[in-house]
Amino acid sequence: MAASHPNGQFYAADFNPVHVAGASALAKQAQLTNLTLLENSFEELANGQAKAALPQFDFITLHGIYSWVTAANRRHIVNFINRYLKPGGVVYLSYNAMPGWAPALPLQRLLVEYADAFPSRSDLQIKGATEFVAQLEAVKAGYLTANPGLKVRLDSLNTASPHYLVHEYLHKHWQPLFHADMARDLAEAKMTFAGQADLAYAYPLVFLNEEQRQLIERLPHPEMRETLKDYLLNTSFRKDVFVRGAQRIGARRQSELLAQVGLALTVPRAAASAKMKLTLGEVNGREELYNVVFDTLAQRPHTLAELQQLPALAGQNLHALVQVAALLTASSQAAFYFPAAQGADHAAAARLNATLAAQTRYGDEHQALCAPLLSTGIAANFLQRLFLAAIQQQAGLTPQGLARVAWQIMAPSGRRLQRDGVTLQSEQDNQALLESHAREFLATGLPLWRTLQLL
Template sequence: MHSDCFAFTLSPVMPTRSDTYITDVAYPAHFHREMMPQWLHACLTGLGIAAPAVDAAFTWLELGCGSACNLLAAAANYPQARFVGIDLSAREILQGQAWARASGLENVQLVCADVGDPTTTAQTLTGSGFDYIVSHGVYSWIAPAVREAVHQLIGRYLAPQGVAYLAYNSHPGAASLSATQRLMVLNAQRLGNSSSSAQVRDSLSLVMALAKGGAGNYVEQPALLRELERINGMDDSYLAHEFLNAHWCAHHVSDVMQAFATIDCQYVGSATAIENINALSLPAKLQGVFAHMQTQGMGAAHIETAKDIARHQNLRRDLYQKSATPLSETAHRQQLLAQQLVLLPAAQAAQPGANATAIALPTRIGPVELPLAQVQPIFDALQSGSQSYATLAQLPAYRSHPGLLNPLLQTLAWAGWIAFVQRTSHDDAQRVARRVQRLQATLSAAGLQALASRVPCLSISAARNV
């Protein structure tokens, strides 16, 4: 879709402005499965939204791509698509370009540019028409003026019916770190010209001293103390990006929705699949409250804010669509039936004991149990290889309960036990497998074996089950 709507040009000047973002230390490479095209398409299909197709040519833009691990993983799986990544750090862009070359990924364009500078982005991106625009994390770390520039960029370059994925620190969970983060920034400013990694470690030592000394903020909020202890063991480079940006901010979902509404983008759901299923992601005692809110006609901003309170949400993965387009009932059913699924290795470890009647899922609201009678038929069917939704829907457990399978598959995918995949020709599946293996080898050679092992291969051969 829209593959000829724009041209790509390399920014001729590497920007050096760093007053709004940490650039002196590398942002560690991470993989976020929720950013993969197949995942987004499956989430949106589950929600009944007409998502841009990922089995044909499509276009993809990532804002704040870092060294582009997520983008490269997507590009390896979708050779027919075009992927563009923008980041302020020349170091990360050069690293990503080197990995792309080493992996033979010709459908990648990585550009060092400042998303807060409309002139620079206009030189880099001409025309309009990206089917997907994604950004993870940076929205919470940049200055208000840069966030507004991001809104305008998405409004200008997202194609009609295109989808924007936005992950950001949210109220109320992340807001509990606000005072801690402010002290860390003040301490980092005191340390002057030392590296951000050194500054964040010194700042954490100060905060931990306060916590261990019984500072009331942590005494009154035991969960915050546990989070601080967890953070203290994390990588300094990551923590510098997470906590030392002067414009760090936890956002209210209603504010983000309002900002996106100004660019004709409507909230359509979460890329955290289980959060679209109230029965599994909200406390049982609150189900009646949310049902009442819906019957009272309260809008998405009201309901999502209440959900954030119910879950003590600290990170949101929002999905917005330009000129949101729900699927008709018939089209929704057809797209669901066409979905393809495979069993993942983690499902074996999830199998309960012989006398168990349920599988427990750890969630933000505590353990949630899935009846084994609902889950086991899917596991059993997928043991022999990939299956379509249509095939699974004919199993006795689901034939008389057609509304059960869709949320169940979304939940099992979120748990990491199954995956939505594409069924393609044998030759195309083999081509994708080689591309993914080459990227995995590139990342492993860079000392990122754990990251390489997380890069999925999302194509299977139509000639046989695998």
């Protein structure tokens, strides 16, 4: 975010000095001067004891924090928001939610208890706990057989990253929350719920039938209505947005603002589909409408006003196109952007991307790059970042050139590619597979990156 917005000021806090030191090293290498990194507890931050003077903030974000910390720390977070957020400011909080997590509460407790019984490194604890759960499955433990819906979570114990599993499960104060409780917590900091960051939820016609919508409307309070949606959908994770001093705007002003928003594809045209996989499930859009949007965006990004003016979309009102854009964003096929002024400075983004690409020499930790058009980051896998590093070393834009330099970068670390689950050992086999991936990257990945202004 700091690299995407060189005119903004960003502050980030973490209690773990290792995380702060790592982020500081990246920021120094990328020469980011608008980022302040703090090693502070929530209590210190809330009490004004940060290791740097803090301003009043326009935005405060917490991802994967609120339902993993103690009740006391949740209180400190609310106090911090109350103290430092501007009137009109926005807060984003993601959290494990009820009732979707209800069947898995005993599973999480079992993993924590097993880990406590065998003190060790956290990655070894989760490995041992996972193996123990597998033994319970083998003997057909009643809790597991009576809850077939646990299968997805049980499978993830064997497939997800150990670091993720430790964060997700091995916290004694881990507590999924009801939206109503979250809304009441934030109300103490004068916050009003604005909506979910997952934009598909803005369109209840997509995921609720008429009877369900009528049932929701019978409830008198907004926090009750939003919580009932979670019962209807069995929600297990929420991404809530709150505003301090929310101001409603009229339909005309809303349309004026929405018309200025841009939309860009974040996948190659061949991969774009009107059959969308959302958090809520699969949704099938009207192909004749979505294909026009896909074909148009494949040429270049467009504002919603420009899309509305297309002859092929004559008769489509702006809000219908806003819904298309929201669902494409929710399905990770497109992203919104706000058109920048002429001569926008992308130097900081370029420096950060160079720094992140260079990290492929050592590992696969930082799996994103900065996309200046979108003013945010996008996911980038190891090979994509490896090819960027090769480009920066003047590899030449040919499959052979990219493969040759990519191999020179990755080989000293002992990293090898896999084909059909088999690790390739020889230089010849690795370079041949790298060349195949490079050919695909040059055909589809690189043009997309140019559109998003990564290069």
